[in-house]
Amino acid sequence: MTVPLLEARNLSLQRGGVDVLKSVSLTVRENDVLALIGSNGAGKTSLLLALARLLPVGKGDLLVNGEAVRGGRAELGYRRRVAMVLQEPLLLDATVTVNVATGLSLRGTPRKEQQERVDEALERFGITGLSRRSARSLSSGEARRVSLARAFAMRPEIIFMDEPFTALDLPLREALLLQLTQLLHSEGITAVIATHDCREVLQLCNRLAVMNKGRLIGSGTPDEVLMNPPDDFSAAFARYAHSFNCTTRG
Amino acid sequence: MELILDGIIEAVRLLLSGDSEVLAVTWLSLKVSGLATLLSLLIGVSSGTVLALATFPGKRLVAALVNTGMGLPPVVVGLFVTIFLWRNGPFGHFELLYTPAAMVIAQGVIATPIVTGISMAAIQSLPANLRLQILGLGASRPQMVWLLIKEARLPLLAAVMAGFGGVISEVGASIMVGGNIKGQTRVLTTATVMETGKGNFDTAIALSIILLSLTFLINLLLTIIQQKRRPR
Numbered sequence: 001m002t003v004p005l006l007e008a009r010n011l012s013l014q015r016g017g018v019d020v021l022k023s024v025s026l027t028v029r030e031n032d033v034l035a036l037i038g039s040n041g042a043g044k045t046s047l048l049l050a051l052a053r054l055l056p057v058g059k060g061d062l063l064v065n066g067e068a069v070r071g072g073r074a075e076l077g078y079r080r081r082v083a084m085v086l087q088e089p090l091l092l093d094a095t096v097t098v099n100v101a102t103g104l105s106l107r108g109t110p111r112k113e114q115q116e117r118v119d120e121a122l123e124r125f126g127i128t129g130l131s132r133r134s135a136r137s138l139s140s141g142e143a144r145r146v147s148l149a150r151a152f153a154m155r156p157e158i159i160f161m162d163e164p165f166t167a168l169d170l171p172l173r174e175a176l177l178l179q180l181t182q183l184l185h186s187e188g189i190t191a192v193i194a195t196h197d198c199r200e201v202l203q204l205c206n207r208l209a210v211m212n213k214g215r216l217i218g219s220g221t222p223d224e225v226l227m228n229p230p231d232d233f234s235a236a237f238a239r240y241a242h243s244f245n246c247t248t249r250g
Numbered sequence: 251m252e253l254i255l256d257g258i259i260e261a262v263r264l265l266l267s268g269d270s271e272v273l274a275v276t277w278l279s280l281k282v283s284g285l286a287t288l289l290s291l292l293i294g295v296s297s298g299t300v301l302a303l304a305t306f307p308g309k310r311l312v313a314a315l316v317n318t319g320m321g322l323p324p325v326v327v328g329l330f331v332t333i334f335l336w337r338n339g340p341f342g343h344f345e346l347l348y349t350p351a352a353m354v355i356a357q358g359v360i361a362t363p364i365v366t367g368i369s370m371a372a373i374q375s376l377p378a379n380l381r382l383q384i385l386g387l388g389a390s391r392p393q394m395v396w397l398l399i400k401e402a403r404l405p406l407l408a409a410v411m412a413g414f415g416g417v418i419s420e421v422g423a424s425i426m427v428g429g430n431i432k433g434q435t436r437v438l439t440t441a442t443v444m445e446t447g448k449g450n451f452d453t454a455i456a457l458s459i460i461l462l463s464l465t466f467l468i469n470l471l472l473t474i475i476q477q478k479r480r481p482r
Contacts, residue, residue, distance in 0.1 A: 049382065052386055076388075076390055079388050083387070084382070084383065084386025085386075086379055086386070088379065090380050090383040092400075093403075103387040106387055154387070
């Protein structure tokens with residue numbers, strides 16, 4: 001049996017004195033696109049942040065290729081192998097090019113290679129024309145594309161995305177969803193995506209995990225989970241999915 | 251009105267004649283306040299950033315003390331710096347009292363809480379998740395802090411302006427720890443006080459105009475830098 005790319009063992013986390021993750025165990029295999037679903041406050045964002053090692057985990061272990069990631073250099077090394085896209089684009093007060101290059105420059109990537117990767121990422125997301133614009137002058141859709149380009153420019157082994165298309169209008173959402181689907185599948189990128197959106201799950205993901213009050217209450221292929229939804233939220237999600245009558249990746 | 255007009259004429263005359271005493275006083279004012287601002291930036295930006303980012307018991311009390319310090323009366327600072335530097339004081343053996351160094355220390359004490367308070371507010375005003383996003387791009391902790399400081403550079407320039415404005419214009423501490431010694435510790439503010447006391451209003455007005463012009467020019471320069479970097 002192959003070792004999973006990422007494995008969480010009994011992760012527990014407190015934020016503001018509240019238990020937001022309660023002994024969550026989860027595996028992510030190479031090329032998986034895993035969707036985390038659950039109602040508001042279920043712990044999806046906290047789990048993403050814990051998996052990306054952006055929040056200090058209280059208890060439990062995070063293993064990458066079977067090796068535990070624990071503090072200091074190991075943690076920084078791990079964070080440089082993954083990328084995080086938060087709900088808001090959170091761009092720096094600089095040009096689009098500088099923003100897309102930020103992760104690369106933090107890693108000490110040589111300038112020439114940075115430029116090549118930035119150009120490639122800008123082209124992939126159709127934003128080459130924005131390269132010299134100030135990030136502060138972008139529309140929300142443009143800013144979202146820049147934040148995705150910034151993450152993909154780093155060529156991460158795993159990309160974590162928290163509601164990547166939230167607050168976007170429908171045509172833009174559809175266009176970005178299509179772009180991201182092609183990119184993830186063609187490049188074989190492993191991804192974990194927290195989402196409320198049924199279309200995103202059905203189009204992007206081959207695995208689904210359901211969070212409820214800080215616990216992971218079910219996981220499997222989308223078909224497996226939605227055939228036997230473990231809670232009211234996932235049941236509603238399943239009804240909505242059936243109304244699409246879509247074919248899932250799983 | 252005539253008095254003010256005379257003062258303006260005297261200021262122009264003093265400047266055009268290249269009066270060596272006025273130039274020396276102006277240069278010392280710039281040197282003392284510039285060094286004090288630099289000192290306060292080094293201490294204030296770093297401690298303001300720590301206060302904004304760190305979590306520790308009593309943080310609110312420390313923040314309240316810093317905010318109170320933003321309005322420190324210069325004479326109180328002057329008094330305590332004098333006590334510390336007095337011949338029998340804890341740092342008396344350095345023999346700094348009535349030297350420009352003592353003035354830099356006193357002005358630094360006045361400016362540091364101003365810079366600290368504004369830096370703390372500047373870092374805290376950044377989006378709460380920006381820290382996480384920067385770490386999520388692979389930043390080490392020092393890289394994250396540096397990017398946050400760069401991100402808050404516009405309000406931090408305001409901190410420089412407020413700090414410099416606070417010290418170049420203060421007189422109480424400078425006169426107490428510097429003593430207004432001619433050719434040694436006389437700066438524009440202390441010279442203005444002295445000339446006013448002697449009834450030389452035209453010279454006092456001339457010195458005031460030089461002080462105002464200097465402050466304006468430095469703030470103009472900083473404002474140009476600030477507005478140039480303002481996102482469009």
